[in-house]
Amino acid sequence: MIAQILADKCNNCAQCVNVCPTFVLDDGPQVPVIARLDACQTCYMCELHCNQDAIFVAPDQFAPEPSADPLPHLGMIRRDHGWDRPGEAGHLDEYRKLGPLLGEGAEIAARRYQAQRRSV
Amino acid sequence: METDVLIIGGGMAAGWAAIAAAQAGARVVVADKGYMGTSGVTAMGGPNHWWVAPDPARRKEAIARQSGKAQGLGDPEWMARILDLTWRYLPSLAPHYPFGSDGAGGTYYSGVRGSEYMRALRLAALEAGVTVLDHHPALELLRDDEGRIAGARGHALRTRQDWEIRSHATILATGGNAFRSGLIGSHTNTGDGQLMAAEAGVALSGMEFGPSWSISPAWASTRTLPYTGAVYYDADGRELDIPPSRAAGHAHNRALGHEMLAGTVLADLSHAPAALRPILRQIQPFTPAPFERRGIDLFRDRFPVKLFGEGTIRGTGGLDLADAECRTSAPGLFAIGDAATRELVAGANSGGGAVNSAWALSSGRVAGAAAARESLKRKSFSAPVHGLGRIAIAPLSAHRAIEASAIHRAVDHAIHGYAHVFTRDEASYAASGERLEAIWGELSAHGQATGAALVSLRETAALVAGARWTIAAARGRKESRGLHQRADYPEASGPTQRQLVSGLETVRIHSQQAEFA
Numbered sequence A: 001m002i003a004q005i006l007a008d009k010c011n012n013c014a015q016c017v018n019v020c021p022t023f024v025l026d027d028g029p030q031v032p033v034i035a036r037l038d039a040c041q042t043c044y045m046c047e048l049h050c051n052q053d054a055i056f057v058a059p060d061q062f063a064p065e066p067s068a069d070p071l072p073h074l075g076m077i078r079r080d081h082g083w084d085r086p087g088e089a090g091h092l093d094e095y096r097k098l099g100p101l102l103g104e105g106a107e108i109a110a111r112r113y114q115a116q117r118r119s120v
Numbered sequence B: 001m002e003t004d005v006l007i008i009g010g011g012m013a014a015g016w017a018a019i020a021a022a023q024a025g026a027r028v029v030v031a032d033k034g035y036m037g038t039s040g041v042t043a044m045g046g047p048n049h050w051w052v053a054p055d056p057a058r059r060k061e062a063i064a065r066q067s068g069k070a071q072g073l074g075d076p077e078w079m080a081r082i083l084d085l086t087w088r089y090l091p092s093l094a095p096h097y098p099f100g101s102d103g104a105g106g107t108y109y110s111g112v113r114g115s116e117y118m119r120a121l122r123l124a125a126l127e128a129g130v131t132v133l134d135h136h137p138a139l140e141l142l143r144d145d146e147g148r149i150a151g152a153r154g155h156a157l158r159t160r161q162d163w164e165i166r167s168h169a170t171i172l173a174t175g176g177n178a179f180r181s182g183l184i185g186s187h188t189n190t191g192d193g194q195l196m197a198a199e200a201g202v203a204l205s206g207m208e209f210g211p212s213w214s215i216s217p218a219w220a221s222t223r224t225l226p227y228t229g230a231v232y233y234d235a236d237g238r239e240l241d242i243p244p245s246r247a248a249g250h251a252h253n254r255a256l257g258h259e260m261l262a263g264t265v266l267a268d269l270s271h272a273p274a275a276l277r278p279i280l281r282q283i284q285p286f287t288p289a290p291f292e293r294r295g296i297d298l299f300r301d302r303f304p305v306k307l308f309g310e311g312t313i314r315g316t317g318g319l320d321l322a323d324a325e326c327r328t329s330a331p332g333l334f335a336i337g338d339a340a341t342r343e344l345v346a347g348a349n350s351g352g353g354a355v356n357s358a359w360a361l362s363s364g365r366v367a368g369a370a371a372a373r374e375s376l377k378r379k380s381f382s383a384p385v386h387g388l389g390r391i392a393i394a395p396l397s398a399h400r401a402i403e404a405s406a407i408h409r410a411v412d413h414a415i416h417g418y419a420h421v422f423t424r425d426e427a428s429y430a431a432s433g434e435r436l437e438a439i440w441g442e443l444s445a446h447g448q449a450t451g452a453a454l455v456s457l458r459e460t461a462a463l464v465a466g467a468r469w470t471i472a473a474a475r476g477r478k479e480s481r482g483l484h485q486r487a488d489y490p491e492a493s494g495p496t497q498r499q500l501v502s503g504l505e506t507v508r509i510h511s512q513q514a515e516f517a
Helices: A015-019 A076-081 A095-119 B012-023 B056-070 B076-093 B114-127 B192-199 B248-262 B274-283 B354-376 B404-416 B426-446 B451-476
Strands: A002-005 A055-057 B002-008 B028-031 B131-133 B138-144 B149-156 B161-172 B213-217 B231-234 B265-268 B303-309 B333-335 B385-387 B497-502 B508-513
Touching: A095 B274, B002 B012, B002 B149, B002 B192, B002 B354, B012 B028, B012 B114, B012 B161, B012 B354, B028 B161, B056 B076, B076 B114, B076 B354, B114 B131, B138 B161, B138 B192, B138 B451, B149 B385, B149 B451, B161 B192, B161 B354, B192 B333, B192 B451, B213 B248, B231 B248, B248 B265, B248 B303, B303 B404, B333 B354, B404 B426, B404 B451, B426 B451, B451 B497, B451 B508
Parallel strands: B002 B028, B002 B161, B028 B131, B161 B333
Antiparallel strands: A002 A055, B138 B149, B138 B385, B149 B161, B213 B303, B231 B265, B265 B303, B497 B508
């Protein structure tokens, strides 16, 4: 669940209020207000769309974790998406491997299962 | 407000419909309950699309294979249509979507990452002149005196104002029903469009084919890419006998469900493909976060897992369609994407992944163009109109407070509980059905609210309605076929029947001989 909007980074552009699919946030005087935490589904969309890297979503989707340390993680979601790069050039060039890797994992599991069956 | 085409919902299908309708010359309004670009399950995922080059032999072979999976319930003509439309239109997003390399000097089109895909659809819709209303949940459909659906009413969350939009054609693109399972992205997927359409007398089909489940860390639903090679352990470190993820007869999820009913299940992902580790965060940037933020190395440490139900999203059921342009039985009303039945292209099995994405794109394109054509023939808006919403708006008895979170837990349990993972029988359906009838009775008699509270209460009603249709349809189909698996009727029994389910106060089942069997 969303845990913090860091006042020293936030420029109150309210993009997070806008993009949140479950309307968790309200406009606020200095920074947006986390108004409906129970509606937060921990989807990280607010982090992804925050150009200031000012938002931290704690990892548990079932319970709030207000004391988690945000600093090592700020902006990671946006950088991993390549949204900080000009034109996002080439950042989806590995994407084609998703399907083959799913298949490879399934084959690993199938081979392992068969080998164990034979050894029983 | 008046428009030619009103689209309710803002996901994949809504995006494609909005673009198609605007390109056909219609004024288009998209009213989404969240934000068009992040709403629904696509933005957090990575939809692959059913993708076959327009070579007649290859297309024929793909359709034959898909018809086999559909087990007598798919329509080969619809399959051909969605292959064609997907091939033609997915690359048209190139001005807004940074398609990557195919590794052989070309462009990779068929699989797209959700957050960029949804952003691209929003940008393309805006560029085509579509009016997008975010945080504008719809509450009920409107019908005019000719009996035609003439728009909708809803509530704007940010301004706290009720809205009314009159339209010549209305498209429901509200997505599937995840029964509030916690599946990532699905909090908004409460089956709202299905409730609204049912109030207009539209039936549903394919509701018995589902649900399925996806594995995730117990504390957060994620995508499942690293799990296909997983090994599972109990809390005492004993390896569990879990058949591999692609084992026949849903054996993998059935075994996992059985073990989770008994106790904690831990996953070990150390056997995942070596090539995945360095690029996981580039391919699925949301997947590592729940681990890193807990100090867990997902490829080394064992961690507890949970099955998250996927409701009708990876299931097949939805609003039944009356023609090849996605019209419903209610004049002026169309249904697309996961709000509609996917039985036409997925049959008894899941269209999860590629086929459902091609369906969302194609049903959106087809309905968008047809709705534009139909609406441009109509000149004036006839008055008066009547709201069709009943439950949570006009209770049968005195208003009483409704405990929504308990209802949501009961609904998720009735559909997705670990005791139900591909192992149901008549007694289990009867128990769930009885519980759901009691909940519906309470809501129907006493549920009432206004404003944002009404939005929530209508969502609760839609969750319960969807669960009642699902249980009734599953109970009615006395066989096992595809995603519908019963312990008391373990075999498929011919002849192949299609089944419709309809009604709110009373749920009815109607069977007919399948056309394509």
